[in-house]
Structure formats: structure tokens, C-alpha cells
Amino acid sequence: MMKVKIERIVDEALDIRSFRLVRSDGQPLDSYEPGAHVDLTGPTGVTRQYSLCSPPHDGRAYLVAVKKEAQSRGGSLALHEQVREGMELEMGAPRNLFRLDPEAPAHALFAAGIGVTPLLSMAYRLADSGQPWRLHYF
Numbered sequence: 001m002m003k004v005k006i007e008r009i010v011d012e013a014l015d016i017r018s019f020r021l022v023r024s025d026g027q028p029l030d031s032y033e034p035g036a037h038v039d040l041t042g043p044t045g046v047t048r049q050y051s052l053c054s055p056p057h058d059g060r061a062y063l064v065a066v067k068k069e070a071q072s073r074g075g076s077l078a079l080h081e082q083v084r085e086g087m088e089l090e091m092g093a094p095r096n097l098f099r100l101d102p103e104a105p106a107h108a109l110f111a112a113g114i115g116v117t118p119l120l121s122m123a124y125r126l127a128d129s130g131q132p133w134r135l136h137y138f
Contacts, residue, residue, distance in 0.1 A: 001041070001090040007061060009085055015068040016114060017080055018053075020061045024088055028059035032094035034122040038062065039092035043082045048075035051118035052094060056125055062094075067114040100125065106132040 003024035010018045021040075023029055034056050041047045054063035068080040083089070100107065100122055107126055109119045116137055126133040 001039075001092055003088050004062075004091045006083055006085050006087050006089065009083070012065060015080075016065055017068070018063055018065045019079065019083070020054075020063050021089075021091060022061045029062055030094065031057050031059060032121075033096045034100055034125040035098035035118045036094040036096040036121070037118070038064070038094050040064065040079075041090040042075060042078040043087070043089070044074045044078045046074040046078065051121075053117040053120040054124075055128075056121050057128070062091075065114060065117050104131075107134075109133060109135045110138075111135065112138040 004021040005024045006019055007022045008020040010020075012018050021029075032052060035051075036056070037049045037051045039047050040050050050064035050066060052062050053065055054061060066076050066079050069076045072078075098118055107122070109122060111119045116135075119135060123133065123135055
């Protein structure tokens with residue numbers, strides 16, 4: 001786990017906020033494979049997994065988007081109601097269980113709601129590489 005600072009919070013849509021995370025020590029963050037997620041420990045001590053939705057090669061910051069869940073058990077609610085810009089949280093290294101297929105001739109990405117977050121990093125990578133792709137958002 002490493003210390004990260006909340007550099008910016010943006011209300012993206014009703015009950016969805018994005019959090020721009022930078023290392024507290026000012027060092028760059030590691031690049032990651034599109035589709036990766038991180039463990040983020042909120043102010044209540046609850047750790048949850050959030051998909052990274054920033055460009056995977058941008059070592060300046062990671063971006064996560066969090067939907068405030070009505071039945072939250074302390075994760076999303078705490079991030080929405082207690083976290084402020086400049087606060088520090090703990091974050092684990094990126095892990096990926098949802099990778100792009102490097103052999104695919106083209107990619108079709110399907111998403112709905114907050115489920116679009118891991119696909120955003122995939123779209124960045126595919127656009128940068130020139131591979132054909134489409135995003136279908138419902």
C-alpha cells in the first residue's frame with residue numbers, strides 16, 4: 001500500500017464522482033494494463049476495489065470513478081461524504097483480471113453505467129495504438 005493524495009474531485013453525474021489520485025511523495029505512478037483496478041482504503045478504513053479509468057501510460061495520476069451506493073457499507077458513501085481534495089488515502093498497486101486480447105483484430109467494448117470505467121482505459125490504449133475498436137454504452 002502507498003499513500004496517495006486526492007488531487008481533484010469532480011462530480012461527473014448524479015451520485016458519481018471521479019477522484020484524481022497522485023502519490024503523496026510526488027513520485028510518478030506506475031503505468032498499468034488497461035482494465036486494471038486498485039484497492040483504495042477510505043477514511044473509515046474500508047478497502048474497496050475501483051477500476052482505473054485514466055490513460056494507462058500517464059504516470060502523473062490515476063483516475064477512479066465511484067458511484068455513491070444507497071446501501072453502502074462504508075466504501076462509496078465515505079468517499080462521497082468524507083473525502084476532500086488534499087486528503088491522503090492508502091492505495092494498493094494496480095492489478096488486472098480484465099485484459100485486452102493482444103491478438104484480436106478489433107475490439108468491441110460494451111458498458112452500462114459506472115461499468116464503463118475499466119473500458120475507458122482500454123479505449124485510451126486502443127486509440128493510441130491505432131487498433132480498430134468500438135464502444136457501445138447503454
